[in-house]
Amino acid sequence: MQGNDLATILAWVLLWAVVIGTATLFLLRALRRASVLVQICLVVVATVAVLVAGMVSAFNAMFISARDLEVMWYILAMASVVAVSLSLMLGAGVSRNAARLVDAARRLGRGETLETADNQQKAAPAMTSELAGLAQELEASSRRLAESREREAAIETARRELVSWISHDLRTPLASMRAMTEALEDGMASDVSAYYRKIIGQTEQMTAMVNDLLELSKIQAGSLQLRAEPLDLYDLVSDALSDVAPLAAKRGITLDGGGDRECMAVADGPSVARALRNVLLNAIIYSKPHTDVHVTVGRDDGHAVVAVQDRCGGIPADDLPHLFETGWQKDPARGSAAGLQGSYSGAGIGLSMVAGIVKAHGGRVSVENVDGGCRFALSLPAGGGTAANNVQGGTS
Missing domain, CATH: 1.10.287 (Helix Hairpins)
Incomplete structure (x- = not known):
């Protein structure tokens, strides 16, 4: 050619x-x-x-x-x-x-819910690498959506139970106030001033519950405003112990505080004080009468830690992961035995609010069973650095 x-x-x-x-x-x-x-x-x-x-x-x-x-x-x-x-x-x-x-x-x-990738491979011919990757992503998306639906269902259930329990807790003082006001109106009250004091007490109780709900809504929405500054946790714990001392004395509970005399942390004082008070109230309500509640303040792994140990007899292991969930409660009538109302009386928001406040500070909260009861530990960033101002925190 x-x-x-x-x-x-x-x-x-x-x-x-x-x-x-x-x-x-x-x-x-x-x-x-x-x-x-x-x-x-x-x-x-x-x-x-x-x-x-x-x-x-x-x-x-x-x-x-x-x-x-x-x-x-x-x-x-x-x-x-x-x-x-x-x-x-x-x-x-x-x-x-x-x-x-x-x-x-x-x-x-x-x-x-789609089948797993292994089952798909057994039931169908082999795919190209691109299509196989797409199938795996679809299966992973299906799994994540199923988990999301489960979480959504759990949240919806908790929301309904929370509304039900709060309605119950509000109905009791409202019924009592109505009965007392009718007695005052009809002139049937033998001790008018005592009735007035009881009505004021019931009003304060409902106000505290509403404040708890507002605080919790801010935490869950991520709009809780924290003004973090160096503060001494020992002084904060001492003030909280003084606040709950009358309630502890009424139930025969001995409050035992101790630990580091000076334990600095960077935190928002009012919100941390509220969290400490809720944990102490929880310990007093669930501890057996005529026992003790032990509170310690110290440091652990660069964090300032407040630990509250009660004598509640322990918590079932299956219930421990749910303690900080909003609206969760093991016993719908909890708190009634002690004749107490408030953050822990059935609404199931106290410990959830504690966890939200601590997490908003960048800390962590934990609970474990110990001999004769359980131990709650609140861990906060230790002091020593420049205070942060107007920190916005929240929980996911």
Whole structure:
């Protein structure tokens, strides 16, 4: 074959490739919404067409015999059939897997849980790496959505129970206030001043509950404003012990405080004092009468820690993870035995608020069973640094 003949053949092949390739691109653009099977077959047919056009140009340039030309046509026909058949098989597999993924996405949209990747691999043909990766992502999304739905259901249940318990806790003092005001109105009260004192006490009780709810809503919304400054936790604990001392004396509970005389922390004083008071109230309410509540202040791993140990007899291990959940309570009537109302009387918001306040400070709260009771530990960032001002905190 002469050099001119070779150049001619290559020129014709290039021309056919450009023409067929351009036509194929236009067709692919027109059929971009068609099935992947159609698009794969179109690409294969275009490739075979370029090959046939090139071979025909070569045959004409080489002037081969009719018999040889017939043989070459048979070879090209067989190669074309095999190529198209393989493209159909490949396209069908890809199309089938794509349809499976579409069905999986549709079921995911309906809220169904998809099978695990292992079960999918056993029940279906192997996919390409890209489609297999997509299937795994769909399965992971299905799992995350299922977990999200479970959390949403748990939150909704807790919300309903919280509303129910708060309604119950508000109904009791309101009924008592109504009865006392009717007695005052009818002139049936033997000790008018005592009735007034009781009404004021009931009002303060409901005010405290509403304040707790407002504080908790700020914590959960992430809008709790904290003005952090260096403060001595020992002094804060001493003030909290003084506040709850009358209640402890009424139940025969001995309050025992101790630890580091000077334990600095960077925190918002009013909110931490509220959290400490709630933990102490919880310890007093659930401790057995005529026992003791032990409070210690110290340091641990660079944090200032306040620990409150009561004599409640312990908490079931299955209940420990739920203590800081909003609205959770083991016994719907808890607190009634002590004749007490407030943060821990049934609304189930006291410990949740404690956890929210501590977490908003960048600290952590924990509880564990100890001999004869349980131990709550509030860990806060230790002092020594520059105080942060107007820190916005919240819980997720």
